[in-house]
Amino acid sequence: KSWSPGRARHINASRRACLVARFGFIYAQERFDAETLLRTYIRDVEMVQRIIYTAAVESFYAAKMAYWKFKIHVKEALSLGHSGPESLEDAVLDYIVCHKDEYDVHASVKEVIRSMNINPKISFPPEIDFIVLSTLIQELCCLAFSMQTLIPPLDVAFGIDGELFNESKYYRSPDSDFTAAFVAYHVWPALVEDGVVIVKGEVVTKR
Known part of the structure; x- marks a missing residue:
């Protein structure tokens, strides 16, 4: 063709x-x-x-x-x-x-x-x-x-321990503290296109 x-x-x-x-x-x-x-x-x-x-x-x-x-x-x-x-x-x-x-x-x-x-x-x-x-x-x-x-x-999004939890970028792992505002560590990266998240990643949040 x-x-x-x-x-x-x-x-x-x-x-x-x-x-x-x-x-x-x-x-x-x-x-x-x-x-x-x-x-x-x-x-x-x-x-x-x-x-x-x-x-x-x-x-x-x-x-x-x-x-x-x-x-x-x-x-x-x-x-x-x-x-x-x-x-x-x-x-x-x-x-x-x-x-x-x-x-x-x-x-x-x-x-x-x-x-x-x-x-x-x-x-x-x-x-x-x-x-x-x-x-x-x-x-x-x-x-x-x-x-x-x-x-x-x-591409995958850049993530850093201690970053502010972003609901549009990540899901929280079930064992997270759901009241915590910061990311303790990352489980899986978010997928991004031109800087926009198209698939959320997963993180654990803890106080």
């Missing part, structure tokens, strides 16, 4: 819907599975949830960095012989969407685990390693990479 802006927008919208749904599924199922797995090693629920939240945030960061490197490489390659009707930028995006399998997700997984190993807020018992979360991290990296191909791209 020939390229047209209308068709491109329609495809973008349907891909966006699928990716947002996937983010929700990972939160509902795969995050829960990872939590169950970690609880066999770590009794501290807060630490388990902090680890998974960190894995999610770091996965998005690693995938975004990989995406930009990949995009530069593709742009350089395509610019040599590009001629309409779509712009070079659109051609690059189309190429990446069609060749996502060229993304070296395993390199991103290693990068995430490396970052987690030096994060002072999380720790693991010496007998195991963050590598047990590889499946979750890989899923998140692939999702985050695909989300960068949307217009506009999707």
Whole structure:
């Protein structure tokens, strides 16, 4: 089929819907599975949830960095012989969407685990390693990479311990103090589009 802006927008919208749904599924199922797995090693629920939240945030960061490197490489390659009707930028995006399998997700997984190993807020018992979360991290990296191909791209919101609880950004975990005004720690990041929250994250609030 020939390229047209209308068709491109329609495809973008349907891909966006699928990716947002996937983010929700990972939160509902795969995050829960990872939590169950970690609880066999770590009794501290807060630490388990902090680890998974960190894995999610770091996965998005690693995938975004990989995406930009990949995009530069593709742009350089395509610019040599590009001629309409779509712009070079659109051609690059189309190429990446069609060749996502060229993304070296395993390199991103290693990068995430490396970052987690030096994060002072999380720790693991010496007998195991963050590598047990590889499946979750890989899923998140692939999702985050695909989300960068949307217009506009999707990202996870920045969160910080002690931030004021924002009802439009987060749900409170059931074990929260519902009268507390501040976030004790994050369970899952919010998903944002152009700075606007489209899927709420989850936090624990405590006094």
